[in-house]
Amino acid sequence: MADWTQKFPEAARAYLEGRRLDEVECIISDLPGIARGKAVPASKFAKQKHFHLPDSIFFQTITGDWGEAAGDDGFIEQDMILKPDMDTATAAPWTGDWTIQVIHDAYDGDGDPVGCSPRNVLKRVVALYAERGLTPVVAPEMEFYLVARNIDPAKEIEPMIGRSGRPAAARQAYSMTAVDEFGPVIDDIYDFAEAQGFEIDGITQEGGAGQLEINLNHGDPVMLADEVFYFKRLIREAALRHDCFATFMAKPIADEPGSAMHIHHSVLDAKTGKNIFVDAKGKDTDAFYHFIAGLQNHMPAATAVMAPYVNSYRRYVKDHAAPINLEWARDNRTTGIRIPISSTAARRVENRLAGMDCNPYLAIAASLACGLLGLEDAVKPADEFRGDAYEGEGDIPRVLGDALDMFEEATRLHEVLGPDFARVYGIVKRAEYDEFLQVISPWEREHLLLNV
Incomplete structure (x- = not known):
């Protein structure tokens, strides 16, 4: 060399x-x-x-x-x-x-x-934590589908054909047999990841037909965003070797669960390396609750960054493994904000809102920004939710247009992410949304053509 x-x-x-x-x-x-x-x-x-x-x-x-x-x-x-x-x-x-x-x-x-470069946006947020003597740590989870080759946009997306010669089956979460169906693709994903120096914490079958999840170990936000950025490419390349597509659309198949990029956060004291979410006795600190409150209070305005396309909002469906609100609870996957079971040193907050169609730099930056504003506001979150959060009311935007309205008014969030980024992002996403609104969908032609 x-x-x-x-x-x-x-x-x-x-x-x-x-x-x-x-x-x-x-x-x-x-x-x-x-x-x-x-x-x-x-x-x-x-x-x-x-x-x-x-x-x-x-x-x-x-x-x-x-x-x-x-x-x-x-x-x-x-x-x-x-x-x-x-x-x-x-x-x-x-x-x-x-x-x-x-x-x-x-x-x-x-x-x-x-200022509008996504990696710079995330670096800016991490630097704001550092100015306060804090070090954020994240761990992303990546969900995606392996689907049959689809070169006709008018055709519905279908699951890939597995080793058995049958289409991938739905509702087989955590099935090792289902994972084996994609064995050759997964082997290439492992090989590519090893060649690139990436450590995979695990691969599991999710609830959708042909849906997989890859977990990454926790670490520096910029480094982990780099890995997700790289992973999307290597997964696509592995799929193409086996005559299928990998898609990171938030909701590629109508009757199947959507794909998320759950983000786990913890925050360390930069001097001591201690997790600020727990005290010396292992009890939850005020900072832990303030961070949760920041997610609850500011994520509605950040949704346009974590759910950046019209398709993103099709994922937020009751009882389909995606949140419809920003309730928080411990070990409860129906809430938008989940506190996983962990040791006290690994106490963390999981944001379940972001879709896998997000830009990893921007979604992680936005999520950390909401938490940082919570630490600054020092207010308490809503009471911990008990029960099935799908029975509650939704409190996140349901369409991209509403999400953009909220984002464009969120001046405090803009100051954290960067005013120039906020300006450019709002303009570009609004242009994209306006372009979508000019498209006449098959649903409209089927139900409106002769009936209205």
Whole structure:
């Protein structure tokens, strides 16, 4: 290996041991979480300290259209300076040659972080915790579906065909037989993850037909968001090897549960390393309750970030493994905020609102932002919920338009996430929503064409 590759993490160095690096993919997340960037020969990457992309990549909707979010200078597509974070260097083991991916951070011409870059948004929130002597820790859970190849948008999505030759069955949560149906895909997921240096805490069958969940170990929010960003790509690539698609849509199949990205949070005292959610006797602290209150009070306005598409809101259905409100309870999966069984040192708060269609940087940033505002407000949450929270009333937005209205008015949340991000995000998502409203759905044609 060349000397400069010795800066790579151990897993990337091991992947290249005895091999010649051919190419480096220089990537950055856009607002939806799609990897944007350039692939360059390794010899060129070795000589460059940065590269450029236009800031317009953050103004683009999921459909490829544009939001008018360029600011006072107009749509001039000025270049950003993208600098590599060598700690993120990891293999791209599905490629035909020896390729390494490196995540980059975005800066403007003055050297300041670009405020609407998702990774910068999360770094900003983590820095606000650090200013208060706190270290946030998160652990994401990733749910997704393996589905049959679908190249016709008019066709309903169907479960993939498993090893048995039968479509994946629903309502087989935690079934090892169901997991075995996807064995070849899962084997490739494990192999790709190992080559990239990622530690999987476990893979389980979820309640939907062809739905799986991957849990990641807890750690630094930016590092974990990087891993989810990478994981979405490696899972898609593993599925394509076996003639199926991996989808992270929040609700891909009408009668099946949706896919979430549950986020577990704890907060440490930066000096002592102690979890601030418990005291020396292992009892819940005021900070524990304040964090929960922050989620309850501010997550309705943050929903547009955690549930970013019109499809996201189809997931919030009673009795379908997704929350309909922000009640909190211990070891109760019907509530939006759950306190899992754990040791006192591992006391944590689980946010069950975010869908797997979110941008991991933005969803984690928004969730931490809500908790931080709760710590600052120092108010108590609602009383702990008892029973089945699906019997209660919903208190989260039901459609993207309402969620965007709430987000656009949430000035305190904007200050934490960054005013420039809030401005750009609101404009781009509103453009995307307006575009959706121009689409006439099959439901409308079926029920309205001749009946109204």
